Amino acid sequence: MTAQTQKPKIRDAEATRARILAAAKVEFARFGLGGARVDTIAENSGANKRMIYHYFDSKENLFREVLEAAYVDIRSAEQALDLDALAPRDALEKWIRFTWDYYLANPEFITLVNSENLHRAKHLEDSQAIRVISRRFVASTKDLLDRGVDDGVFRSDIDPVQLNITIAAIGYYYLTNRFTGSIVFERDFMTPEALEERLAFNIETIMRLVCV
């Protein structure tokens, strides 16, 4: 046997910890911090409640770790896009698509962020990790804008932070409020056609805003 030289341990701290985190992510995403049940997390993780307190000390701290991991994940995926390799307009469109696709593929990100804002970001407040990855994120969008300005295809007076917020907003809002939205506007927000239409509208919105 070449791989799997380690025999599968019955007791595996790292694996148990990871299983708890995964189960917690699902539970917090579905019900928010307040609505989540640590008994449910314990059960779904295949561990038991005492393990949660062993590895994470408290429900709130478990939430904090889930949330931080979610931010690290989206920012990592973003960096992996390698937008530098594309012409500014192509890079911008790719970034808008990525943001939309990421929210669709990882709906828990949105719910976790909503829950954290209901709690006024007190869990993220002193996370240095978030600040570090966010700086790189803002810097790379600024780079993209600068490149576009140099090429004469982007307007020169766009604030990268406002642009970031706007690109997130037009996707995020549509998805997080899809339930009340479906009632207010009397249409299914989640059919493939509706999703495609929304993405196209979002690309149009941003392109008109940014391009000269």
Added chain:
Amino acid sequence: MTAQTQKPKIRDAEATRARILAAAKVEFARFGLGGARVDTIAENSGANKRMIYHYFDSKENLFREVLEAAYVDIRSAEQALDLDALAPRDALEKWIRFTWDYYLANPEFITLVNSENLHRAKHLEDSQAIRVISRRFVASTKDLLDRGVDDGVFRSDIDPVQLNITIAAIGYYYLTNRFTGSIVFERDFMTPEALEERLAFNIETIMRLVCV
């Protein structure tokens, strides 16, 4: 005495009901449906817990009434804008400003809607009232767009629903995620200058999208 012919009653069903609703709005807005405490609502309303169950039957039903009232309020304020009286471009800008100002002045609206979406809109699901007021709302934005197209100042291929969503999104997202936003972007989202800058950016975004 001309007014106040009714002597102030010690027992006043309508007033008590209204006080409970007002206290519930504050509590639900601050903590969401799950995080709200009916003991707190009772205390802050100056009534007591039994009265809540007398007038509203359950915590969930109380939430439903608070939420419906919130929708009625924003849609009424919107209708009162009387956008028909303005030229299309002016009307559009006034509407964008209104949306922003309403969210700022009534932050509980955002939190209530967030909470309802966490619960997949099950409380609004069979509210006929919401559907009725929403239809008028969508119709009047469609009227505005049509007027602009007739005047040759708006693009002809804008979907009123997508526009509605987008105008809400760019204000709503900024405000609801202002806590995590302040950390990620390392700036205070709520200074007068920041608010003004965001509103200007939003107006620019929509104008570029809609105008020919």
Added chain:
DNA sequence: ATGCTAATTAACGCAACAGTTAGTTACTTG
């Protein structure tokens, strides 16, 4: 092998919380 450390479990404690019971008191109507 033996003893030590860390992983794991079941069962429990206790506070918080939604909802109720069992009344008392103000107002209204005939």
Added chain:
DNA sequence: CAAGTAACTAACTGTTGCGTTAATTAGCAT
């Protein structure tokens, strides 16, 4: 003004849910 009704209150109940206690067992080092 008497009797009925509706507003109102305080104290209580059963359950849920976070966090712990106390004990068991697997893996590892000497």
